[in-house]
Amino acid sequence: MSAEAQEGTRRAAAQGRSGASPAAAPSSRPGRRPGRGRDLRTAVLFLGPALAAIVLLRLVPFAGAAWSTLFERVGVGLLAEQRFAGFANYQQLLSDPLFLGTLWRTIAFNLVINPVQIALAMAISVLLVQRLPGRGLWRVFVFVPCTVPLVGSSVAWGVALRQDGPVNGVLTALGLAPQPFFTSPQQALASIALVASWIGIGYWMLFLIGGLNDVNRELYEAASLDGAGRWRTFTSVTVPMMKRPLLFVLVADTVANFVLFVPVQLLTNGGPDQSTTMLMFDAYRRTYTYSQPNLGATAILILTLIMLAIVAVQFRLLKEED
Amino acid sequence: MAVHPSTRPTAARGDRRPAPRRWVGTALLTLLAAVIGVAFLLPAVWMLLGSLRPGSEVIGSVSPLGWRTLVPDTWTLDNYSALFGQLGFGRSLANSLLVALVSVLLGLALSVPAAYALTVLRFPGREGVFALLVVGFMVPFEAIAIPMAQLFTQWHLDNTYVGLILPGIGNGLAIFNLRQFFRGVPSSLREAAIVDGAGEFRIMTRLYVPLSTTALINSALLIFLGQWSAYLWPLLLVSDQEKQVAAIAIARTFSDTEFNFGQMFGGALLISVVPAVLLLLLQRYFATSIASSGEKG
Incomplete structure (x- = not known):
């Protein structure tokens, strides 16, 4: 299919070259009379649905949430009366050690899990672009889990890491002590990371293998002529050439993991001992379990502002590729 | 970023020679x-x-x-x-499929004209609109799902398919990739078509869209997979079992006190089948688009 599309583009380009008059230089558009006015009308028509969608589905809810952070409820529950409270919600959250713990935990989780996932994905990608017997098969094996939605991965590991589950079965058979995993404050967050990584690593590997295949072969040949070993080739050719795909994948991974919710809600409910409470779950619990929607919205606002900063970086990385 | 998937197999074949x-x-x-x-x-x-x-x-x-x-x-x-019988999982799967497919159609109907206008038309604030659409839709909608669910309830869109579909139709990467691809179409083609009297809509559908199948497939996949794996949004918006999507149906069986792990695994595999088939068939389109090579850097 893609070859077809390629072919199409080439054909079209050829036609374009022969068909266009010499005067039709790429930038100037001769004989386009009404010009800008018409362009603007067409733009409004073509961009209308997308703009309506972003206003109704992103900006309005965001503005509503931002507005509601300035109010507090008199009484308890979702239907209680509201009164203006200024920045009281922010003050309350930012002086709440539980919330600060959540914020810090979310950031720390991302500072660890994203580089680790990308490093592993990169290591596996480099291994699986080598000419090895069965390479395609091993790639598919690593790739299979990322077709499993997060809820499926949560279910699988939720059962596998039970006290009486097969992972502890293997540990016991090896003469090791069985581990508590999701039920231990020390291990629960790492177990959540495993749930996300089982499906995440193969997913990012897909992009990195694409990038690795695009690295100019001649660079490797030059490196090998210069007598560079494998490690030297990796650090001086592969990594610099992969800088942009790696950065992009790292940012995209961060975007995904910052709102990680499913395994927390399904497997640990933020516990034990708050050890797996992260921002997204915190906002959910404040809104629905504790019936504190204004504080929930405040948490959402903080989360969204962090997300916006990360996405802005992602957008710059994309734009730079032009 | 111009996507040239067909160059890839050649590059792969050029892998290190089977030197000693x-x-x-x-x-x-x-x-x-x-x-x-x-x-x-x-x-x-x-x-x-x-x-x-x-x-x-x-x-x-x-x-x-x-x-x-x-x-x-x-x-x-x-x-x-049991899954297809008393648990009614077939219905949930059908709901998921319906929501994802309609989202793809609406999402493309929204993104393609937007990307086209942002490629070929000149108007003040174009780059600003582009940045707004891409960045705005790239922030995962989970981030504002909670306030949005309250809003949707006020709009009486809770427990509706429309409510499930709408938030998933905007995808920042889809718009970005489409525009990127449209830019690769020579502008002289469009000019020739204008001379022939074609309107913008016709130029878009007859010229740009057929030349951009890769970007279209990629955008469709992004939107589909986003909706297929959606969890928080249907959890917040839908309480009616009849309208519920598969991801939540599985979570329900997991949270039930009397679990049957065999059934849960069956459900988890069933919701993996559709993405598996799509990704294995179309992975080329998927991978090429997002993180493209460092070669051009």
Whole structure:
């Protein structure tokens, strides 16, 4: 299919070259009379649905949430009366050690899990672009889990890491002590990371293998002529050439993991001992379990502002590729 | 970023020549690759086989640990017949499929004209609108799902398919990739068409869209997979079982006090089948678009 599309583009380009008059230089558009006015009308028509969608589905809810952070409820529950409270919600959250713990935990989780996932994905990608017997098969094996939605991965590991589950079965058979995993404050967050990584690593590997295949072969040949070993080739050719795909994948991974919710809600409910409470779950619990929607919205606002900063970086990385 | 997937196989074939190599090294690397591959695959196989045995045996077979822990001694399709029978999982799957497919159609109907206008038309604030659309839609909508769910409830869109579909139709990367692809279409083509009297809509549908199948497939996949794996949004918006999507239906069986792991595994595999088929068939389109090469850097 893609070859077809390629072919199409080439054909079209050829036609374009022969068909266009010499005067039709790429930038100037001769004989386009009404010009800008018409362009603007067409733009409004073509961009209308997308703009309506972003206003109704992103900006309005965001503005509503931002507005509601300035109010507090008199009484308890979702239907209680509201009164203006200024920045009281922010003050309350930012002086709440539980919330600060959540914020810090979310950031720390991302500072660890994203580089680790990308490093592993990169290591596996480099291994699986080598000419090895069965390479395609091993790639598919690593790739299979990322077709499993997060809820499926949560279910699988939720059962596998039970006290009486097969992972502890293997540990016991090896003469090791069985581990508590999701039920231990020390291990629960790492177990959540495993749930996300089982499906995440193969997913990012897909992009990195694409990038690795695009690295100019001649660079490797030059490196090998210069007598560079494998490690030297990796650090001086592969990594610099992969800088942009790696950065992009790292940012995209961060975007995904910052709102990680499913395994927390399904497997640990933020516990034990708050050890797996992260921002997204915190906002959910404040809104629905504790019936504190204004504080929930405040948490959402903080989360969204962090997300916006990360996405802005992602957008710059994309734009730079032009 | 211009996507040239067809160059890729050639590059792959150009892999290091089978120059003399130490056999031991290759063997060790192959062993490593196999171990990693099996480690990733094993939990999925365990789920598959677990869904084909009586639910209680998933945990019951752990001790004594042996090959029977993985391979059932009693094979059964009971879990699947329960899923499609009394658990009504077929309905949830159909809901998921409907929501994802309609989202793709609406999403493309929204993104393609937007990307086209942002490519070929000149108007003040164009780059600003582009940045707003891409960045705005790239922030995962989970981030504002909670206030949005309250809003949708006020709009009486809770427990509706429309409510499930709408938030998933905007995708920042889809708009970005489409515009990127449209920019690769020579502008002289459009000018020639204008001289021939074609309007913008006709130029878009007859010229740009047919030349951009890769970007279209990629955008469709992004939107589809986003909706297919959506969890928080349907959790917040839908309480009616009849309208519920598959991801939540599985979570329900998990949270029920009386779990049957075989059924849960069956459900988890069933919702993986559609993305698996799509991704295995179309992975080229998927991978090429997002993180493109460092070559042009």
